[in-house]
Amino acid sequence: MKRLLAIFLLISSAAFAEEEVVDVVEDEGGDGFTADEAKEESLRITGYIDVGLVKATGNGTSFSADDTRSPLDYGADAFAPAVNSRGEVASTDTGGRFTNAFLPRSVGIGSAPSFLINTASADVRFQPRGLPIFLFARMQLMPRLSSTGDSTRVELQQAFGRVSPLKNHELALFLGRFDSVFGIEYLENEANLRPGVTPSLIARYTTGHGLGAKVFYRFQLPAIWSAVSFNFAATNNGTRIEALVPVDASLTGNFVGSGRIGYELNLQHLQVKLGASGLLGPRNDQRSPTAAQMALAGDLRISAYGFSLAGEVLRLIDEHAPAGGKVTGLGVGELASGFRVWGGWGRLSYTLPWKTEVLTGITLLGRYDRRAAQFEGFTEVQTDRFTAGARIDLWDVLAIKLEALFNRELSGAPNVENDVFTSSAVFTW
Amino acid sequence: MLAACNPGPAAPLAKAWTARDFSKPTGDFGGFLPSELMSLEGAPLRFQPGIQEGGNGLILLPAVADRAVASFIITDIWQNHPEPWVQPVWVPLDENGAAVEGVSNVFPVDVDSTFYSPFWRAELLFTPGLTPTTFRSGREVLNANVERRSGAIILCPIMPEGTGIAGDASGAKEPITLKPVKVPQTTTRAWVDGRAVAYFGVGIDRVQADGQNLREELAYFFVSAAGQRPLPLAAVLPSEPTRNSLVRRVDIVIPKGAAPFVPSNRPELKALLEAREVSVPVVNVALDAFPEFALRVATNPACFEDPAFPTACDWLDTPARLDSLPVDQRIVQDVQLAIGAVLP
Incomplete structure (x- = not known):
């Protein structure tokens, strides 16, 4: 207890530091402590509105009408027909067939073309004067209609306090609910940051927000134009999205450790970023502390002359939970089966070198995703996806994005029509 | 793993055992030992003299159903487990609905x-040009553009190839009367995900269901005391046991003074019970004429000497009679069984 108090006093008395954190992307933009910024208190409110126009093929799901296997969501990839940056899909309507809580959130439109308010997001950030503390909260509203009527959700997506205790070091300690530390795709969780519209096929495993504590540290190696970063977290849940694993409470009493070690090379015309991520801890979709979840991933980003190449590979294993019952953000299931997945994505984008006061950016992109997943005792389901998209930025306030997703079932799952044509207009304020 | 202060709420372990597990040398499968469920090749038979022949065999257990002699095999056991569900089994037929060699x-x-x-649940596939290689995986079935018709629910556990019903060279016998019974002899081949497996076809319409929800009935097993394993006595099955294959184990503590009936010409049954410390009254040879009452429990074993035997006995052989026992003598267990009942 004395030691804890000492640490607290040390933190409290440490110098103030501020990062100009937009969307709390500490891996990307942290400039470390800047003493001059500590002179005035600041309260800022920002946010964005993401409006989509979406059309899915088939019935908007990945489920074949002829598939009577149980659970239905073990034999198909219900996440494939994503329509927005949240990874929500056009539909998860199973026609009454049994599923076991491996489902994404749905916008419930089936194959009907529809406008959507994907997200109305508001951020509040506060920097107390003279203190090395930063407070951040992000509240999001998702208006939805389901078969049972209005299903609008309000989500406190992030809420944390950050302490930057050292003046001359890029060190930050976080407590609360914050971004994932695993891989790189979480950096694009928000629609205004994501070059395209939809997340990858493995985003469900890596981009979830965690509730707990994390530490970020980066040191520069100016002699070789490089930096090395460390980002580690201990959370209730791990890094999966809340639709799959509950965030707000630890069901096992044990925490999940996750982290990433990154290296970046920053030359004048070339930027290279490499990272390795890991995760280990109990599954938080069940109550046994002995059923583990574990994952490893590698990521790469190269940017040069307007081109950007990014990619990530993932291996994740869930152990079988010995007790009955499964709990997710969407409800409960019968059993938490053992599960294995490998997957990855690669994206090439090109930002055209034209820029005016109105037209502030045009980016073309293509992405390839692949995923092979298997629940204990079930057939492995292999799927892939080709994505083509474009993003046009206007006045630095409005992003108009178009995307086409072509999903394929390679093995294990029946062939279904589940391609998606989606668009998004993101107004940032 | 990072440990927090709280160990987290405890949850009962959800366990399931299939016939594949029954050939293990040890274990407690929801109160049943593997040797009580499956006879291994060359091992002594459990309810009759002789040795298991023709591969491993599921043991026919003694039972009473609708007051008559019955027997049953246990194919699967669940403990603290969610309700079992129904998967499809795809049955390829030609376009006229006929089986193809x-x-x-x-x-x-x-x-x-x-x-x-x-x-x-059988899903019949009416398939023009059907050959043995047309369907070997779920994906091939689901991608096929063929007429599909939903059929009955089938009880057919996947088992190690060659597994049958326990018995010697003369075949399987019902354990109470030792009369031969007509049962499938062995497994049949099938496919899972392109891989050959074997299943044991117990029969169709073996359970009643509302969509995915199977109807569960109660099966009563005698125990010597609460918390003990079932004794090798005649279990009391639900009415129409061949249509009620999903049962929950209910333990009946043998009432004080009650005793099982074992004819004098069935010393192997007497030995089986005495090995479990169950006292078996010695009965007159004349009662060997009532083999069908073997392994039933009477609350008034004095009736074994009554000239009005068996009607003089108060048999614990119906669900209604057992439900009239005090609550502390009826213990509903969180154990479900898939049973294949065999009627004479």
């Missing part, structure tokens, strides 16, 4: 799946 059924999952159960 060499064509096997296709299952979507094997026994290592957490969602395996031996209850399957």
Whole structure:
């Protein structure tokens, strides 16, 4: 207890530091402590509105009408027909067939073309004067209609306090609910940051927000134009999205450790970023502390002359939970089966070198995703996806994005029509 | 793993055992030992003299149903487990609905799946040009553009190939009267995900269901005391046991003064019970004429000497009679069984 108090006093008395954190992307933009910024208190409110126009093929799901296997969501990839940056899909309507809580959130439109308010997001950030503390909260509203009527959700997506205790070091300690530390795709969780519209096929495993504590540290190696970063977290849940694993409470009493070690090379015309991520801890979709979840991933980003190449590979294993019952953000299931997945994505984008006061950016992109997943005792389901998209930025306030997703079932799952044509207009304020 | 202060709420372990587990040398499968469920090749038979022949065999257990002699095998056991579910089993037929030589059924999952159960709903595939290689996996079935018709629910556990019903060279016998019974002799081949497996076809319409929800009935097993394992006595099955294959184990503590009936010409049964410390009254040779009452429990064993035997006895051989016992003598267990009942 004395030691804890000492640490607290040390933190409290440490110098103030501020990062100009937009969307709390500490891996990307942290400039470390800047003493001059500590002179005035600041309260800022920002946010964005993401409006989509979406059309899915088939019935908007990945489920074949002829598939009577149980659970239905073990034999198909219900996440494939994503329509927005949240990874929500056009539909998860199973026609009454049994599923076991491996489902994404749905916008419930089936194959009907529809406008959507994907997200109305508001951020509040506060920097107390003279203190090395930063407070951040992000509240999001998702208006939805389901078969049972209005299903609008309000989500406190992030809420944390950050302490930057050292003046001359890029060190930050976080407590609360914050971004994932695993891989790189979480950096694009928000629609205004994501070059395209939809997340990858493995985003469900890596981009979830965690509730707990994390530490970020980066040191520069100016002699070789490089930096090395460390980002580690201990959370209730791990890094999966809340639709799959509950965030707000630890069901096992044990925490999940996750982290990433990154290296970046920053030359004048070339930027290279490499990272390795890991995760280990109990599954938080069940109550046994002995059923583990574990994952490893590698990521790469190269940017040069307007081109950007990014990619990530993932291996994740869930152990079988010995007790009955499964709990997710969407409800409960019968059993938490053992599960294995490998997957990855690669994206090439090109930002055209034209820029005016109105037209502030045009980016073309293509992405390839692949995923092979298997629940204990079930057939492995292999799927892939080709994505083509474009993003046009206007006045630095409005992003108009178009995307086409072509999903394929390679093995294990029946062939279904589940391609998606989606668009998004993101107004940032 | 980072440990927090609280260990987290405890949850009962959800366990499931299939016939594949029954050949293990040890274990407690929901109160049953493997040697009580399956006879291994060359091992002594449990309810009759002789040795198991023709491969491993599921043991026919003694029972009473609708007051008559019955027997049953246990194919699967669940403990603290969600209700079993029904998967499809795809049954390929030609376009006229006829079976084609060499064509096997296709299952979507094997026994290592957490969602395996031996209850399957037949899905008939009317397939022009059907050959033995047309369907060997779920994906091939689901991608086929063929007429499909939903059929009955089938009880057919996936088992090690060659597994049958326990018995010697003369075949399986009902354990109470030792009369031969007509049962499938061995397993049939099928496909799971392109891999050959074997299943034991117990029969169709073996369970009543409302969609995915199987109807569960009660099966009563005698125990010597609360918390003990079932004794080798005649279990009391639900009415129409061949249509009620999903049962929950209910333990009946043998009432004080009650005793089982064992004819004098069945010393192997007497030895089986005495090995479990159950006292078996010695009965007159004349009662050997009532083999069908073997292994039933009477609350008034003095009736074994009554000239009005067996009607003088108060038999604990119906659900209604057992339900009239005090509550502390009826213990509903969180154990479910898939049973294949055999009637004479």
